[in-house]
Amino acid sequence: MRVSRLMLVTLRDAPAEAEVISHQLLLRGGYIKRVTSGIYAYMPLLLKVIKKITSIVQEELNAKGCLEMLLPQLHPAEIWKQSGRWDGYTAGEGIMFHLIDRQERELGLGPTHEEVITKIAGDILQSYKQLPINLYQIQTKFRDEIRPRFGLMRSREFIMKDAYSFHANEKSLKHTYLEMNDAYERIFKRCGVETVAVDADSGAIGGAESREFMVTADAGEDLILLSPDKKYAANQEKASSHPSRANILEKGKPKLIKTKGQSTIKDLCLEQNFLPDQVVKVIILLATFDNNIHQPILISIRGDQELNEVKLINVITKHLHRNVINLSTVSIKEFNKEGINNIPIGYIGPDLKDSYLDKSTKWEHSFIRFVDHTAANLKSFVCGANIVDHHTIFATWSSLGVLPKVVDIRKAIPGDSSLHDKTQKLIAKRGIEIGHIFQLGRKYSSSLNASFTNESGKQEPFWMGCYGIGVSRLAQASVEQNHDKDGIIWPLSIAPFEVIIVIANVKDDSQCKLANEMYFKLRDQGVDVLIDDRAERAGVKFKDADLIGIPWKVIAGRDSSSRKVELVNRTTKTSKSLDAAEAIKKLISEISTYKKSLLP
């Protein structure tokens, strides 16, 4: 490809819309163009990157016996209603774009494809003899994100590889799950990005075990916790750990104390000389279930700890067998709106009476109560007395007369001891999620009646797994991880071009001749090569080559008449003056050595 024909338009200044470096560089290099919030055109250079990632994904999945196919993007509402996800995905903060067609049929634009694929598999796969099967597709997905941001990192339309496996039993599922884990390790290695695999929450997809693959980068939206020995790594949403030991509050007779104006843990501790871990804090949240049921939740947790809402949602789902559509803390305004004006906010204890909810119009009239183990383990503590400006000191769970269900809903934080080894203190890193593998189990196959005949002739729902890779997100994550002050540094395996030949001065015939000769030779040997034949000054062309991040640069310049060129490595910036033929040889060997080094 000739740069003069590439529609290459680079920007010296980063557009104001971009915050993170990878987003800025992709815009400046002409890789992407925003069409509207969270929706981007993939320009020719980016499409080449995406195609290279795609090929790697296909090669590795095909090697594992996966079958590629293509599913529709418009999904009938019925199957989403059947799986029970329609309301959660369309109501409230649901992320599914949906519409009504001319026949008044409801349709959704696919944010993920469990329903569609499960229906199809249920029709086609009849016998255990056909199993296991692993189907995948690479195509555009639609998610109406609450807040799209960071370019391709959280966009509303993006390219994803999603795979779904079907099994006759759990053992087969677990086997495939491990195989996919292996394929993912290879894919990311071959794409030249460094990833950490972490235990994860399976979120709205549901299911049992799941693992995320994170590109570590400061701009990452997720916080991951890991132990220095690398034996434990988890998304903070999921992470469990040993909390620090609490300072013991001596035992005594429960007593009311005056704490005027000390409605926060901080103020209370400051004024009364308590430590936060001697206090039980109480939080009231409102869970919204489908069918528009609003359930007040009252949780108690040790004062120095923070609530992990994801864990809480899972706990609620598990204990109440209900789908949580939304969970949020309750503001004073919202209490008032419900006609509840007398809640002693800031002074609530775990034993707050349900009768406060009597006047509520829309909410359920009793609290569902949970206590985090950190609070449950306290033998003597301070807590709100349910009277404004008063706390209770030396409270115990028996003196309060309540001990709600004990659960793990605390947020693990860096510095905590790891569960597998107390001497390992968790450290934090930020990560960009580019892959996620799930053992779904039989959730979808059961609800969508997708079953097969097993060895004993009985109908049984499939065991399922699902496996995603954010292809467009991976491209940007790579930039986030691989760049310098001059621009992008693509790993060779996913770079839009492997080599760029720069003609320093196009008016110099010997330079042009040598450059073109090398261009054709490299091209004939299968190298993905670009030639910068623009009538620009050399400096401009060097800057552009660095910005768009081509791994190897060949400069045909002053010494062209003696057939000497300069070979420059984008990563190391090292340059060598070589005879043209030698340069070609070296490039070919460097490229093949690099590619081999990526294959584990």
Place this chain on the structure above:
RNA sequence: CGGGGCGUGGCGCAGUUUGGUAGCGCGGGUGCUUUGGGAGCACUAGGUCGCAGGUUCGAAUCCUGUCGCCCCGACCA
């Protein structure tokens, strides 16, 4: 959805407080000079100042409404 900020040529911005015929840098075009790290000079093209109302002799600027974009948050008890 709540809070904050911003919409002025392809990109980055000034001008808005205090109303008086729209400006700078980059980029584009032409010419000359230059030619190995985003060249210099000269000329030149390109803007209904997001949109719609209103106030005014006169609106990018003031008022009302509306649309779009970006950031923080949707948690702190």
